[in-house]
Amino acid sequence: MLERALKGSPRYYAWIGFLMLVIAAGAGAWIYQLMEGLTITGMSRDVSWGFYIAQFTYLVGVAASGVMIVLPYYFHHYKPNKHMVIFGEFMAIGACVMCMLFIAVDVGQPQRMFNVMLHPTPNSILFWDMTVLIGYLTLNLLCGWVCLEHDRMRLPHPKWIKPFIIISIVWAFSIHTVTAFLYQGLPGRHYWLTAILAARFLASAFCSGPAILLLVLKVTEKVTSFQMPRNAVRTLTKIIAYAMVVNMFFLALEIFTAFYSNIPGHKHSIVYLFAGVHGHHELVPFMWTFVVMAVVSLTLLIPPRFRDNQKLLPWALAILVVATWIDKGLGLLIGGMNPTPFETITPYWPTGLELLISAMVYAIGALIVTVLFKIATSVKQDLEQSQALPCGCSTEDHCDCSSEEEAPAADEAPAQEAEAAA
Amino acid sequence: MKNNRRNFIKFAGLAAASLCIAPKAMASSGHAAPVKKHADGLNAKHWAMVVDTRKLNSEEAIAPLAAACHAIHNVSEIDTKQNIKWLWASPYEECFPEQQNPYMDDSVKERMFPMLCNHCEQPPCVRVCPTKATYQRPDGIVAMDYHRCIGCRYCMAACPYGSRSFNYSEPRKYLDLTKLNTEFPTRMRGVVEKCNFCVERLSVGKLPACVEASNGALTFGDLTDPESDVRKVLRENYTIRRKPSAGTEPSVYYII
Ligand code: SF4
Ligand code: SF4
Numbered sequence: 001m002l003e004r005a006l007k008g009s010p011r012y013y014a015w016i017g018f019l020m021l022v023i024a025a026g027a028g029a030w031i032y033q034l035m036e037g038l039t040i041t042g043m044s045r046d047v048s049w050g051f052y053i054a055q056f057t058y059l060v061g062v063a064a065s066g067v068m069i070v071l072p073y074y075f076h077h078y079k080p081n082k083h084m085v086i087f088g089e090f091m092a093i094g095a096c097v098m099c100m101l102f103i104a105v106d107v108g109q110p111q112r113m114f115n116v117m118l119h120p121t122p123n124s125i126l127f128w129d130m131t132v133l134i135g136y137l138t139l140n141l142l143c144g145w146v147c148l149e150h151d152r153m154r155l156p157h158p159k160w161i162k163p164f165i166i167i168s169i170v171w172a173f174s175i176h177t178v179t180a181f182l183y184q185g186l187p188g189r190h191y192w193l194t195a196i197l198a199a200r201f202l203a204s205a206f207c208s209g210p211a212i213l214l215l216v217l218k219v220t221e222k223v224t225s226f227q228m229p230r231n232a233v234r235t236l237t238k239i240i241a242y243a244m245v246v247n248m249f250f251l252a253l254e255i256f257t258a259f260y261s262n263i264p265g266h267k268h269s270i271v272y273l274f275a276g277v278h279g280h281h282e283l284v285p286f287m288w289t290f291v292v293m294a295v296v297s298l299t300l301l302i303p304p305r306f307r308d309n310q311k312l313l314p315w316a317l318a319i320l321v322v323a324t325w326i327d328k329g330l331g332l333l334i335g336g337m338n339p340t341p342f343e344t345i346t347p348y349w350p351t352g353l354e355l356l357i358s359a360m361v362y363a364i365g366a367l368i369v370t371v372l373f374k375i376a377t378s379v380k381q382d383l384e385q386s387q388a389l390p391c392g393c394s395t396e397d398h399c400d401c402s403s404e405e406e407a408p409a410a411d412e413a414p415a416q417e418a419e420a421a422a
Numbered sequence: 423m424k425n426n427r428r429n430f431i432k433f434a435g436l437a438a439a440s441l442c443i444a445p446k447a448m449a450s451s452g453h454a455a456p457v458k459k460h461a462d463g464l465n466a467k468h469w470a471m472v473v474d475t476r477k478l479n480s481e482e483a484i485a486p487l488a489a490a491c492h493a494i495h496n497v498s499e500i501d502t503k504q505n506i507k508w509l510w511a512s513p514y515e516e517c518f519p520e521q522q523n524p525y526m527d528d529s530v531k532e533r534m535f536p537m538l539c540n541h542c543e544q545p546p547c548v549r550v551c552p553t554k555a556t557y558q559r560p561d562g563i564v565a566m567d568y569h570r571c572i573g574c575r576y577c578m579a580a581c582p583y584g585s586r587s588f589n590y591s592e593p594r595k596y597l598d599l600t601k602l603n604t605e606f607p608t609r610m611r612g613v614v615e616k617c618n619f620c621v622e623r624l625s626v627g628k629l630p631a632c633v634e635a636s637n638g639a640l641t642f643g644d645l646t647d648p649e650s651d652v653r654k655v656l657r658e659n660y661t662i663r664r665k666p667s668a669g670t671e672p673s674v675y676y677i678i
Contacts, residue, residue, distance in 0.1 A: 036591060037589070037590055037591040037592065038590050038591075039504060039590035039591035043504075043590070044502070044503030044504050045503060045504060045505055045506075045507070045587050046503065048575040048586075048588055049578075049579055103574075107572050107574050107612070108572065108573020108575070108588065108589070108590075109572050109610075109612040109613060112553075112572045112573075115552075115553040115555075115570060116552045116553060116572065119554050121551065121552050121553060123550075124549070124550050124552040124553075124576070126552035126574060126576050127552045130552075182576075185550075186546065186550070186580045186582075187546055187665075187667075187669060187670065188546075188580075188581070188582025188668050265520075340584055341582050341583055341584040342516035342517075342584055344516065346503065
């Protein structure tokens, strides 16, 4: 099936080539890091985790979020998601690989990584994190590949795969819970030492992950003949909106607890993030950007009038993704680390090399997702599932607009056909 | 008859299997290897240290202790935020951030306090380490196996006292190679390190280097022995420990 990834339009090849360039540049930086050590990063004695681990944390959420498509289909028999399931699973594969790479580039002695497996240490959450990540990756590879392979051969999905899919749904929750446990069990790190952290992680994952997936699929629609069923999009958008509301509610809970109790440790990190302490205000502009963008995205996602406007939707989603990334991919780690155990502030910013290496990991993830989505869409095209109709609906929709809207749809159709042919 | 044959096959199989495993098991089990203990090594059920901050209260007083520790353990001095420290001096509010008050006696407020790994009884750094590179010895000392450490720095995030340092780059770059202590290893890049209560000295009958250099301002001994020096000083003085709320039960006590 992999050969399907080899045939593509020039635009497809240009995109692959671009990713390869980023990967090559990042690999160069990584080799330099392997020679010099992590000293090339902005990390220090006080701030011992940085951008890499922050990205790892964010991406675990993205990996877990595929479940928001899989779960409605398998647990609630929500039919419109049927042909979307594979994309959720493939996205999870890309995200899992990125997570592992971010750990690999972060450890000081990467050649010893297997020590974690050779000397299993169940009291360490890191051991469990590695276990659940590898498990989740395997499950998604298995389920995604077997289902797609059977689709391609026009066979029904085998019965034995169902239990694995059910396990993978439950497993998705576990990967993000365990990642939260990685943080939330540490005495002396006030920002993380909160029972609600795992819940916050899941809430933020279930809005940001599906939002990224929807955006990627919107691009996929543009460059292939694939078309998401309208109802599936609507449902997913609702899930995103609700999850974001819950996410912000949880943040409010944290703020209430800290400030009403007036316990200095609890307030310290939040004050540092949103107002600055000891003359350190590095994160203040970012955190307020997060708040503003979160509010904007909610304004665009809650009223059905805005939410169902497909022109507005990509903007709302993009704003939401940036907001959650600032909160979790930046604020969470820096907010927990920069206030040192001595109650002083040690600032941290990633260096250019650190960013370059991170770009490499993201590019590898993008490459995996591109190739997998390419395969999936080409199989869907063969089977004529979820294909774009001239009116913009999907073949999975109960479309009755073709008769009425002949005129405006007509000029879109040739363009789409031309793209599909390419 | 049938039964017999089955038993025989079972037995043969087991015997073959154990023959395959046995030599390996013998070779790899560290316990079987006889450890020759030093005749006058110091032993304790739980090592602890008491710091008399009335005597040890300024940068100048603490510096020689840090110097002795760092020299003997080949700890590199790096002029950046990626520095390595086993023992260092800090003001009150950094040492006891949760135990301050605005009207504290000036003489206490202005003291400097030596900080080092507390060799906690409930060490979070041991709890989180995914490879057992950080482990707790039966005598309470939290020690490290640098060859096991993968450099994930999880222990650094977990330690509520900032007691650990990471070798961001090659440590030997920052050491005067002519002045190395050849009795103690240098570390490699990419691993974590910290104070080890001088286990290597205890095992040959010497007290920790800082204790030796402190002119009696540091007391070291067995916490479980009511007759020990540490218990005596603890009985006679009011002491506090760092961050009691973290629940780690530090083995380093401070006389205020
Ligand atoms: S002070 Fe820190 S490094 Fe030392 S034993 Fe306690 S938790 Fe571990
Ligand atoms: S950095 Fe080394 S000692 Fe610390 S937790 Fe990781 S493996 Fe263990």
